[in-house]
Amino acid sequence: MEGNSDVDEAVEILQQMGLKEYEARCFVALTRLSEATAKRISEVSDVPRTRVYDAIRVLETKGLVEVQHTNPKLFRSIPVEEAVGNLLDTFESRGSRLSDTLHGLESVSPDDSPEVCHEVWALSGDRAISNRSYQLIDDAEEELALVARSEVFEDGELVARLGSALDRGVDVTVGTLDGSPDGLRETLSGADVFSSGVGWIASSSDAEDSTEIRRVMLFDRETILVSSDHATDSDASEETAVFGHGFNNGLVAVLRRMLLSRIPDG
Amino acid sequence: MEGNSDVDEAVEILQQMGLKEYEARCFVALTRLSEATAKRISEVSDVPRTRVYDAIRVLETKGLVEVQHTNPKLFRSIPVEEAVGNLLDTFESRGSRLSDTLHGLESVSPDDSPEVCHEVWALSGDRAISNRSYQLIDDAEEELALVARSEVFEDGELVARLGSALDRGVDVTVGTLDGSPDGLRETLSGADVFSSGVGWIASSSDAEDSTEIRRVMLFDRETILVSSDHATDSDASEETAVFGHGFNNGLVAVLRRMLLSRIPDG
DNA sequence: ATATTCTGTAACTCAGTTAATCACAGCATC
DNA sequence: GATGCTGTGATTAACTGAGTTACAGAATAT
Numbered sequence: 001m002e003g004n005s006d007v008d009e010a011v012e013i014l015q016q017m018g019l020k021e022y023e024a025r026c027f028v029a030l031t032r033l034s035e036a037t038a039k040r041i042s043e044v045s046d047v048p049r050t051r052v053y054d055a056i057r058v059l060e061t062k063g064l065v066e067v068q069h070t071n072p073k074l075f076r077s078i079p080v081e082e083a084v085g086n087l088l089d090t091f092e093s094r095g096s097r098l099s100d101t102l103h104g105l106e107s108v109s110p111d112d113s114p115e116v117c118h119e120v121w122a123l124s125g126d127r128a129i130s131n132r133s134y135q136l137i138d139d140a141e142e143e144l145a146l147v148a149r150s151e152v153f154e155d156g157e158l159v160a161r162l163g164s165a166l167d168r169g170v171d172v173t174v175g176t177l178d179g180s181p182d183g184l185r186e187t188l189s190g191a192d193v194f195s196s197g198v199g200w201i202a203s204s205s206d207a208e209d210s211t212e213i214r215r216v217m218l219f220d221r222e223t224i225l226v227s228s229d230h231a232t233d234s235d236a237s238e239e240t241a242v243f244g245h246g247f248n249n250g251l252v253a254v255l256r257r258m259l260l261s262r263i264p265d266g
Numbered sequence: 267m268e269g270n271s272d273v274d275e276a277v278e279i280l281q282q283m284g285l286k287e288y289e290a291r292c293f294v295a296l297t298r299l300s301e302a303t304a305k306r307i308s309e310v311s312d313v314p315r316t317r318v319y320d321a322i323r324v325l326e327t328k329g330l331v332e333v334q335h336t337n338p339k340l341f342r343s344i345p346v347e348e349a350v351g352n353l354l355d356t357f358e359s360r361g362s363r364l365s366d367t368l369h370g371l372e373s374v375s376p377d378d379s380p381e382v383c384h385e386v387w388a389l390s391g392d393r394a395i396s397n398r399s400y401q402l403i404d405d406a407e408e409e410l411a412l413v414a415r416s417e418v419f420e421d422g423e424l425v426a427r428l429g430s431a432l433d434r435g436v437d438v439t440v441g442t443l444d445g446s447p448d449g450l451r452e453t454l455s456g457a458d459v460f461s462s463g464v465g466w467i468a469s470s471s472d473a474e475d476s477t478e479i480r481r482v483m484l485f486d487r488e489t490i491l492v493s494s495d496h497a498t499d500s501d502a503s504e505e506t507a508v509f510g511h512g513f514n515n516g517l518v519a520v521l522r523r524m525l526l527s528r529i530p531d532g
Numbered sequence: 533a534t535a536t537t538c539t540g541t542a543a544c545t546c547a548g549t550t551a552a553t554c555a556c557a558g559c560a561t562c
Numbered sequence: 563g564a565t566g567c568t569g570t571g572a573t574t575a576a577c578t579g580a581g582t583t584a585c586a587g588a589a590t591a592t
Binding site: 037038039049050053054071072073 | 538539540541542
């Protein structure tokens with residue numbers, strides 16, 4: 001009825017979580033009503049009354065509502081935390097089932113194997129990029145440089161892995177792109193810590209680009225990872241990264257020079 | 267190509283988790299290949315080669331694959347655990363965002379409030395039913411009876427809540443529908459524990475029904491919950507429950523008599 | 533009792549999405 | 563330069579979901 005933005009947001013999230021529009025709208029309406037008839041749900045959710053029944057039936061099988069089979073039927077919402085928990089639960093169980101089945105097959109002959117000596121890979125998503133960087137940190141043998149926006153260092157796992165690299169005897173150099181790196185000096189004793197001037201690395205060329213550098217990492221002078229926040233169409237920004245490997249890779253060479261030239265020599 | 271059932275299962279799960287068919291098939295193929303070109307992925311996944319590119323692009327934004335932008339393009343899979351973790355991650359963040367938004371609205375006038383003194387509600391799903399039973403156990407004030415298949419008692423939380431009900435001074439009576447209840451006697455000292463003969467409660471009427479009673483619970487002689495496993499079309503069986511409340515509710519009355527008549531008097 | 537409103541089911545239409553195919557412009561290799 | 567392959571875009575067909583209508587049974591009012 002009235003264009004409530006919070007309702008719309010909830011509906012959208014529910015759709016992203018696998019519900020149809022009617023199902024999502026009915027669920028949100030019922031959550032606000034606690035208990036209601038199909039007619040009332042239709043009024044609040046703006047879903048055609050005759051389709052409320054189908055939608056609720058699906059919601060019931062997902063453990064999101066309760067149904068009283070009287071005439072007229074009554075529908076009752078389930079406490080929010082509980083309902084969301086149910087959704088998460090089924091999703092997680094799917095996740096583990098998926099892990100199992102995927103492990104059960106793996107490996108088919110790669111058939112064509114074009115040897116690549118200069119690799120440049122793209123990947124996206126905060127978590128995927130973090131994971132890749134963890135792996136690269138773990139694989140580093142000699143030296144490792146990391147210049148990033150300060151919030152990157154709020155990731156405890158990242159810091160921990162940097163610490164273990166230090167313990168392995170890897171030369172670790174870290175720097176921030178914005179704030180002061182004082183906190184790091186404590187947590188990463190043994191590492192070179194510096195505060196980078198913002199200027200040299202920011203994409204100063206085109207400002208309306210809406211792309212902001214987030215991390216620049218260099219591993220053993222032969223592997224590099226550069227990530228940036230790119231504004232997406234809808235709401236938040238997404239992190240995308242380019243990750244290059246190979247000594248004679250042009251990208252690696254250029255960025256290596258950029259990075260090393262501004263890092264105080266160890 | 268060959269109709270591998272494990273592959274199909276993985277594809278189906280991935281689709282349930284929000285991927286399109288092509289995306290799911292490409293992901294599974296790439297997981298088996300580790301690294302491949304579009305052509306090879308097309309061969310293995312049976313997805314039209316020209317559509318592999320779109321599919322992979324989506325997969326990349328979800329943090330499920332890496333892309334090397336060369337010619338020909340190379341696609342590389344991300345370790346299974348990592349990829350599944352990425353999926354779960356985005357889902358969980360959606361879940362918490364959903365919780366927040368939903369809490370931010372709640373409550374609209376129920377408008378019509380048909381007072382019901384004999385309620386019978388239906389709900390389904392293992393977790394939803396468990397949660398409801400937890401709540402009912404917590405709300406029980408005087409007595410509580412629970413007859414269920416033995417695996418139900420493997421739920422630690424259920425047992426814990428039964429224990430706390432006991433501590434509150436609630437008369438607790440538990441029984442199993444199948445196995446021996448010896449383990450329960452230890453964990454629930456203070457409760458009446460008995461092993462029910464299967465006969466009296468099984469739906470002996472029509473055997474081809476494929477419905478099996480799972481739990482029968484009675485709370486304060488006025489609320490009852492009966493759940494059963496109903497075979498679904500596809501794979502596993504789903505648990506559905508009827509949950510009745512109200513002293514003069516017919517269902518409650520009948521089942522209460524059935525249940526109490528077979529429970530040794532406390 | 534009869535009329536009238538309401539409830540729940542089922543069918544249908546229309547629109548948007550997705551699967552599947554085709555045409556074509558770079559690259560590559562021969 | 564010819565041929566085969568790669569990646570993009572457009573196009574069609576099949577399907578799914580949103581929105582509507584018809585209708586039989588139930589409940590309520592008169």
